[in-house]
Amino acid sequence: MAIDPRALWNFNEPAQSEQRFRSALSGASAEDQFILHTQIARTYGLRKEFTRSQEILRELESTLANASVEAQAWYWLELGRSLSSGTHSSESQTADTKARARQAYEHALAAARSGGFDGLAIDALHMLAFVDTAPADQLKWGEEALSVALASSQPAAVAWRASLRNNIGYALHQLGRFEEALAQFQEALALREQKSDIQATRIARWMVAWTLRAMERTDEALAIQLRLEAERAAAGTPSSYVFGELELLYLARGDEARAAHYAGLKMATSQ
Numbered sequence: 001m002a003i004d005p006r007a008l009w010n011f012n013e014p015a016q017s018e019q020r021f022r023s024a025l026s027g028a029s030a031e032d033q034f035i036l037h038t039q040i041a042r043t044y045g046l047r048k049e050f051t052r053s054q055e056i057l058r059e060l061e062s063t064l065a066n067a068s069v070e071a072q073a074w075y076w077l078e079l080g081r082s083l084s085s086g087t088h089s090s091e092s093q094t095a096d097t098k099a100r101a102r103q104a105y106e107h108a109l110a111a112a113r114s115g116g117f118d119g120l121a122i123d124a125l126h127m128l129a130f131v132d133t134a135p136a137d138q139l140k141w142g143e144e145a146l147s148v149a150l151a152s153s154q155p156a157a158v159a160w161r162a163s164l165r166n167n168i169g170y171a172l173h174q175l176g177r178f179e180e181a182l183a184q185f186q187e188a189l190a191l192r193e194q195k196s197d198i199q200a201t202r203i204a205r206w207m208v209a210w211t212l213r214a215m216e217r218t219d220e221a222l223a224i225q226l227r228l229e230a231e232r233a234a235a236g237t238p239s240s241y242v243f244g245e246l247e248l249l250y251l252a253r254g255d256e257a258r259a260a261h262y263a264g265l266k267m268a269t270s271q
Helices: 014-025 030-046 050-058 069-083 095-115 118-131 135-151 161-174 178-193 198-214 218-235 240-252 256-270
Strands: none
Touching: 014 030, 030 050, 030 069, 050 069, 069 095, 069 118, 095 118, 118 135, 118 161, 135 161, 161 178, 161 198, 178 198, 198 218, 198 240, 218 240, 240 256
16 A cells, blocks of 8 residues: 555645655655655645746656556646645636646546545545636535545545535635535534544634624624634634624624724734
8 A cells, every 4th residue: 555645744834744755755665755755746835836846746757657546646636736726826827727737636536536545536626626716616626525525434535524514615605605604614613523623623613603694693603703712812822813703793783892992903913
């Protein structure tokens, strides 16, 4: 079995992750080395050094045809990410660049499906939403990815369920389908609460409150955001996003003084 690089990742520290991948190269099989180099390329993409990322991937081209379908899926995923991802500026996303990214993600999806690697297939589907950025398209890709995650028992696929429900909820929110968005965000929150990632759980709770505000369920949204404010204050991690929502919620209640208070906190936290 090829190496699973997910265990080596710290997405908040791509340089640290690069060192982990380079350390793992020693003694690794040729197959594992191939996959590790795709992830080293990704660390540069997260640092917005896309040219370096593509250089590393070009060095793998000569052995790509003989690599396993799993390794090929990793390669095409990272080539796509070097072209179109959440890290790229909107100005960089030309029609040609997006077409090349789409082709790479489609290659990744085909390789993952042929090998039965559900987690990689989901990753490719989820990345296509960075190419097709209209909310209706993002909803389509999110729902297709979630169908794979729900049908799979593979841990790498199951782990995607909360994130995918969040993505679907966001697309629905953008489309003004707030009831459906709320249901997805609540499902995502329930999944997050089963795990130990406090930050992810707080974000999921914020998304629920954000949608409740859009539905004019102000009191419910306010209770959640005040809880988040208190939790973050206790942890020493105040959030401008929480303050921004509290500002809007107090404005909705006609309390301009409290709204101004949170507007000031939001500005101070954003600096």
